[in-house]
Amino acid sequence: MWLYFHFPLSFREVEELMLQRGCIVSYETISRWCLKFGQPYANALRRRCPRPGDKWHLDEVFITINGEQKYLWRAVDQDSNVLDILVQNQRKAAARRFFRRLLKGIGAAPRVIVTDKLRSYGAAHREVMPSVEHRSHKGLNNRAENSHQPTRQRERAMKGFRSVGGAQRFLAAFSGISPHFRPRRHRRTAPDHRTEMTVRFVIRDQITGATAPPTAA
Incomplete structure (x- = not known):
């Protein structure tokens, strides 16, 4: 779901990217996942956000x-x-x-x-x-x-x-999903941006129950 909601990709393009990573899943299944889990995923991310401003x-x-x-x-x-x-x-x-x-x-x-x-x-x-x-x-x-x-x-x-x-x-x-992976980059160094994105990926994995991949040496 992250690929589909974060990047301007079709379900078929997500299917191909998943295949390249060794995961065989049809675009129809990806579509059903996004329809079923997209809103609960967005709601969970919003609950992690600070209270809205006034x-x-x-x-x-x-x-x-x-x-x-x-x-x-x-x-x-x-x-x-x-x-x-x-x-x-x-x-x-x-x-x-x-x-x-x-x-x-x-x-x-x-x-x-x-x-x-x-x-x-x-x-x-x-x-x-x-x-x-x-x-x-x-x-x-x-x-x-x-x-x-x-x-x-x-x-x-x-x-x-x-x-x-x-x-x-x-x-x-x-x-609810896309802004989580689009933090502001104004006046932020590349290392700071990578650190921020790492934190956001950890939050994603906590919400989805995914196992984070090992860190590259």
Whole structure:
């Protein structure tokens, strides 16, 4: 699953990489594994993360599903941790639903929410989080917009998604798994990055129950 959710690979490409490593498994089996275990894996990784910050950045973009444009909503905190995603057929009333989903999932309201100028954010804020400060400005929301980039890369590799439900399942797992293996590299030396990745692989092995390979001499 790590190969599929971390790199822009198809199930068949993962099958070939596994074969090169001496593991014979069909791409159909890999697909079933990702469908069955992807979300529990993502949830377990999220539980290892610190409590979400109190400043939430929300943004929405178009994604292609079966040749049609749909809406992908995303929320991240001030540290760029993905809080949740939601795929919707229509934009109307989706902001309200996403706000409620965030509150239910996280269990606490933020201190501040930051959005672009989309009018439905204002209506959802007044109805769902009236006591929370709302900052609405295009230039303030780069953090949420940048968080869409890995999804865009994966969308291109997959040539779009096939259904709203399939997109929601994949992106919900992807948004929990992929960031774990993409630590910030800004001002971090190569040895420091390798150390950080080693720690993250240990966490992965603890969650999955995998046996870590021996360290090369």
